Each structure stands twice: as structure tokens, then as C-alpha cells.
Amino acid sequence: MSQKIRVVIAKPGLDGHDRGAKVIARALRDAGMEVIYMGLRQTPEMIVAAALQEDADVIGLSILSGAHMHICPRIMALLKEKGLDDVQVVIGGIIPGVDIAKLNAMGIHGIFLPGTPMQHIIDYIAAHARARV
């Protein structure tokens, strides 16, 4: 039996709008993934520490407040520092078009804007999560 994909879902920053994060957490769990839902107000340090501790394959961030251009670079730098470069980071939320190329350049390619079907996110994660051995 292949091991389940392990996903850490977190809301960084101060925003409390957690409807999307929770719906996705449940959808990924129902799709057979192991979901670690960290909840609200997580700092980049807390998220990366959880990814390390939980042996996560994927980190899913939900950001609606506009703080993504501060939070994402910090998380990517910390992942590199800890040797977790192969952990896929995906983000859902309100991300202006001008920021998408910048996030891509940091190595974040799974960017899910409002209205994205859950199945699309599930399929993306299943296809892009690092291989488990």
C-alpha cells in the first residue's frame, strides 16, 4: 500500500477567514490524504517547523489579506534552510495577477484563486506532491 500524501494546511498572518482553508482540509482528507490542519495565525517559522515535524509533502496556505508577498518568501527561505526544498507549497486566496509571476519565481506554482474547483486542487496536489518512498 502506498503511503498517504501528508499535507499541512495553515492560515498565516492575522486574518481569521478560515472557511476556504477548512473546506479544502476536509476535501483533501476525504480524497485520502493525511491532513494536518494548523488553524489560524501561524508564523512562517511555526509552519515550517510543523512541516518538518509532520514529515509533510505539501504545505497549503490560505491568505486573503494581501500579506502573501511578505509571508511566502519567508516560508520558502526557511524551507531551503531546513533542507525541505522538495516540499510543495501551494496557496489559495486573493492573489492579484501581478504577484503570480513573482510567486512562481519563488517556486510556488499551485496558486488557486477564488472559484477553483476542489477537485482541481486535489488533482494538482496528487500530481505534484513529492514522491514518498
Added chain:
Amino acid sequence: MKSVADPAGTRKQRWEREVVEPTLRKSPERKGPFTTISGRPIDRLYTEEDVEGLDDTNNPGEFPYVRGIHPTGYRGKLWTMRQFAGFGTPEETNQRYKDLIAAGGTGLSVAFDLPTLMGRDPDHELCLGEVGKCGVSVMSLADMERLFEGISLADITTSMTINSPAPMIFAMYLVVAEQQGADWKTISGTIQNDILKEFIAQKEYIFPPRPSMRLITDIFAFCAKEVPKWNTISVSGYHIREAGSTSLQELAFTLRDGLEYVQYGVDAGLDVDDFVPRMSFFFNSHSDFFEEIAKYRAARKLWAEAMKNRFGAKNPRSWALRFHTQTAGVSLTAQQPYNNVVRTALQALAAVLGGTNSLHTNSLDEALALPTKETATIALRTQQIIAHESGVTNVVDPLGGSYFIEKLTQDMIDGTLKYWDTIDGMGGMVEAIERGYPQKELAEASYQFQQAVERKEKIIVGVNDFIQADEKPIEILYIDDTASGVQLKRLAELKQTRDNDRVRRSLAALQEVARGRGNTMVPLLECVRAYATVGEMCDTLREVWGEYEEVPVI
């Protein structure tokens, strides 16, 4: 009318047998399901049989106000067109307010940024990238002075969406009013000040539920004496709905939150009729037109009856539920954003037909960003078109007496009373929140809705059907980090230039009152006058009460 006991059945049963069934054999109905957006099943027809036994003696302006709280509806006064706005520095938002007033807006509504809402100064580590992004940054009295520069607080009413730090922000507003020479006895406006829905839905809480409830009853008591025209709370269903509740859950939980505040006020020794007249409500207007109208009508009746019967209120102003409405942000789509103008117009019309007392209409670009000046203007124009062109304001409660609306209204009332029984059985709303009950209800409802969308049982135009591949992006408001730099510099300067001894003394006095039983508004006013920051005041109380941490429910 034939009674149900008649062997031929009721008129509706006969019609279904003799007229509908042959039709269905020839041409079946669409697949359905024929449900509201909240999943409530809807019959194909409502008749007088559905409203049998309903109280039809209701008149506008009379208990229990199902048809409206004003005898003359909108013929006397239109609703207040109150557009929520705020971003960046206080100066930038001040300019937006002046634009809205010039465009015919009749009330202000302040959106604060997340650091302010969470009681943190911009130099705290969690504020990284958040300053001025979702609203305006207000750190101290100095920012409040800038926010209302050139706007006379004696002449305009202001609504402030602030919850955990409501006492601090309200104190700042009062001090600015005082500086302008405005009389606290005559100024009016609203603070949201509704912590229960933060625990349930929006999650902008700081302190645990019980000390949070004390801050709120302190404001009730303070305002009853000092600021008698101020709306001390806006008990909010808006965020509960946005977080995924059904229409019924929004109604039931919001009004039950209202009952909880009244109970805490009474327990704190206040007389119901001294503070309930200043309580107001805030509902969502979502896309299911009739369900929303029924919700507002049901809300008025439920509240009036609860105040009179459950709390023994004698003042009709305690019975009359006044409410603000905002169209549903969550219904807006990032895809084909111009369609959002139509969604918002329909939702706004539902709010007006439901008798809202004030209204915010969302802008077409709000699934993408904060609105631009142009899109905010279209949103305001939408209200003006309903008010001045549609003709719906000529008559009070135009849908009253519709079999469908009356039946839905009664269903909403019955469903709410059931939820109240459950919550009362847990000991109250604070207890229900502590055991995660409303949170679980919302998580379940939002997941069910999302699945219905995935299965295309619910169609969202442009999202899961009628998709357009070649969409051109629209221009949006991009908020950069300029405000953050300005505010961080100001914060450092403020701490250099103010009387720091006075700040320390005032914060110590606040802490002493918080540990005891006095009214926290009194020492807070002195903290504000000393230019203590929102973060400092909240930290002072964090030391006494700690911070709330939720157990996440998914």
C-alpha cells in the same frame, strides 16, 4: 375553502391531482433540486392553505413588526446608504470618505486593517505585510484625528467595524468628537462590538469569551449614561453567513447572540429598556431572493417577541429590531466580475424589500481586491437606482401577504426557535461556543454547499457553468507597503514625543480596573488621551485575561 378532511382533498390537492399531474406526464419539470441556496426545499406553489392560522393582524410600526418598524416604511426616510471603506493610511481613507460624501453617501463606515482589529501595533511579528491592507491602520488617537480631519462628527453618523478592541477605538472616536466640540449626548453612530460572532465565524478575537462579554456590557452601561444615541452593538449575522452558514443558521445564531448580550446586560445589573433600544443588528443579503426577504421579516418578529416575553421589555424601542444589511461578499465571483453588479443589485433589492434600515452594496471587484473609487461609486449608484427609480419605496412591505413569503417567514421563525431550544439546552450561546456547536454547524453547511457546487446542483454563473475562456483582467486597486512604512515611522515618533509617564500611569489604572469590577471605558478614555496605542491597551488587558485559542473544527 375546503378543509383537509374533505374527501376530495384541499383545493391545492385537487389542483395537483387534476392539473399538475397530467402536465407532468406530458412535460416533466427540470431536474432540480428545487431548493433555496441554503438547501431548503421549495414547493411549486403556495396558496392560502399554507398560511392558514398565521397571524395576519400585523401592521408596520406595530408589535411584532413583521411588516416593518416604521409605519410609513421608506416614504418617511430612505435607508442609510452606508458604504464600508478603509485602506492604507488614515489620510488616504479620509480622502475616500470625502469622495463618498460628495457622491451622496449618507453615513460613514470604517474598515480597519487586521493589526488594528487584532489589537496589535504594526511592529508586532504577526503584522508582517498586513498594515493598511484590508482596511485603515489606526494605532492611536493621532490616527483617529487624521481619519476624521475635516469631517464634522456632529453632522454625520459613523459605523465602525471593530470588535475585540471596540472599547479602545470607540474611546478614540469620542475624544476626537470632544476635540471638535461635538456633544456626546447628541452624536450617533455604531460600533460592531459583537464578539460572539468572532468566536463563531470571523475569528478576530483576543480575550476569552467571558472577559470579552464584560467589555461589551461596560460599553452598554457607559453609553446609557454618556452617549445615549450611540448604537452600542451591531449583532452580526453577516460574518456567520460569509463563513458558510445557511440563511436559517444566520438568523438563529445571530438573534441568539443578541439574547445572550441582553442576558449578560441584565446580569450586570442593567435595566433591559435602558440598553436594548441601542442594540442593532447586521445581516447578510445573499442571492436567494425570497429566502432573504423572509429572513428579515422573521427577524423582526422573533426579536420583538423575545424582548417582550422573555425579558419583559416595556419600551417599544426595545422590541423594534433595527438592522444594517450588506450584500454577500462571498457570492461575488472573480470570474466575469461585471456580473457582480447584477448579483449585488438583486441582493440589495431583497434587503430593501425586507425593510433594511441601512445598506452597504459591494463593489464588482471585491473577489479580487479592495474596490477602486469607480467600482465603489457604481455600488452606491445601485442603491440610488433602487431608491429613486424602481418604485419599490412607495409602499411598505410590498411582499406582505404573498403566500410564499408569509410561509417562508413562518418557517424561518419555527426553525429559529428550534435552534434556540438546542442552544438554551447547552446553557446559552457562550457555552455553545465553548463546546464548538455553532462552529461545527457552519463547517458542515459550508462543506455541503461546496459539494453542491462541485456536483453542479448549484450553478454559479461564470464559475461552474457559462464559463468564459478568454477573460480580460480588470484593473484593480493594488495596495502596496507604503502605509506600513508610514505607520511604523509614526509609531516610533509617537513613542518619542508623547508623555510616556502619563501613558504608563493610564495603562496601570486600566489594569487595576480590569482586575476589579469598575467600568473599563473610564480608564480607557484616559489611556487614549495620553496617546497610548491600541497594542499597548490590548496588551495591558492580555496580561490580566490571557488570550483565547480556539480548538479548530473542520
